Amino acid sequence: MKTTAGYGRFFGIGVGPGDPGLIPVKAVNILKSVDVIFCASSSKNNHSLAVNIARPHLKDDIPVRKLAFPMTMDRDTAMRSWLIHTTTILDELKQGKDAAFLTLGDPLIYSTYGYLLKQLKQARPDLHIETVPGITSFQAAAAATNTVLVEGEENLLLLSGVHGGNRLREMSSRVDNVVFLKAYKNISDICSALEETDRMNKAVGVVRCGFPDQEIFQDIRELCNLEPRYWTLIISGKGEEK
Numbered sequence: 001m002k003t004t005a006g007y008g009r010f011f012g013i014g015v016g017p018g019d020p021g022l023i024p025v026k027a028v029n030i031l032k033s034v035d036v037i038f039c040a041s042s043s044k045n046n047h048s049l050a051v052n053i054a055r056p057h058l059k060d061d062i063p064v065r066k067l068a069f070p071m072t073m074d075r076d077t078a079m080r081s082w083l084i085h086t087t088t089i090l091d092e093l094k095q096g097k098d099a100a101f102l103t104l105g106d107p108l109i110y111s112t113y114g115y116l117l118k119q120l121k122q123a124r125p126d127l128h129i130e131t132v133p134g135i136t137s138f139q140a141a142a143a144a145t146n147t148v149l150v151e152g153e154e155n156l157l158l159l160s161g162v163h164g165g166n167r168l169r170e171m172s173s174r175v176d177n178v179v180f181l182k183a184y185k186n187i188s189d190i191c192s193a194l195e196e197t198d199r200m201n202k203a204v205g206v207v208r209c210g211f212p213d214q215e216i217f218q219d220i221r222e223l224c225n226l227e228p229r230y231w232t233l234i235i236s237g238k239g240e241e242k
């Protein structure tokens with residue numbers, strides 16, 4: 001469908017953490033109607049988990065364009081790839097095609113989509129952009145482990161594990177419950193921080209939530225002793241009883 005500027009519409013779709021049954025009906029309807037699918041792939045391989053999750057809901061012949069994003073902390077290198085991909089997406093939209101960019105979990109939580117969104121808005125402020133929320137990995141993990149994330153007047157801190165356990169150490173006295181995403185490389189320091197802040201007994205870990213090989217660690221100490229894996233998250237409260 002062409003918008004007033006002649007461009008097609010752009011949708012950011014959260015496909016949830018792994019189970020194709022956890023994609024919202026609204027997203028499924030959009031996936032069935034768009035002309036082209038975009039997704040991020042690592043520049044090291046051509047694989048896209050987001051496409052695999054969405055596959056049951058995609059048209060058989062839909063073109064899928066994988067955009068390679070370098071795994072880098074270098075801002076300039078990353079920026080170059082966002083700009084190239086923004087142009088690639090705009091080239092399709094310019095032809096009046098509707099496009100969807102797929103992301104794991106929710107598109108607005110620690111996702112490449114956020115960077116693209118900024119570039120697209122900047123390049124074409126009149127573009128029709130619609131973001132459809134997805135179920136986050138930690139919501140699915142809370143459900144899989146029957147863990148309450150917050151209740152009553154509690155707060156919840158969402159952390160990236162890239163800086164290990166330091167942010168938790170700094171903020172712990174003001175925080176009731178905490179979620180660590182990207183918990184893999186620094187898992188041992190995160191585990192130490194959980195111990196130091198009296199959160200070990202109320203912690204659960206989930207690896208590859210929603211996939212057939214999902215693993216649940218009701219005793220987080222077991223996870224702390226294993227080889228770190230990328231699709232790992234930790235949810236924890238404070239104190240003794242779970």
Ligand SMILES: C[S@@+](CC[C@H](N)C(=O)[O-])C[C@H]1O[C@@H](n2cnc3c(N)ncnc32)[C@H](O)[C@@H]1O
Nearest residue numbers: 017105106109110136137181182208209231232
């Ligand atoms: C770049 S973030 C993406 C977060 C995603 N947008 C979301 O809403 O959950 C990647 C991190 O999310 C967590 N994650 C995402 N999907 C997961 C899954 N299925 N199982 C366990 N952890 C997951 C892991 O901590 C992983 O390192």
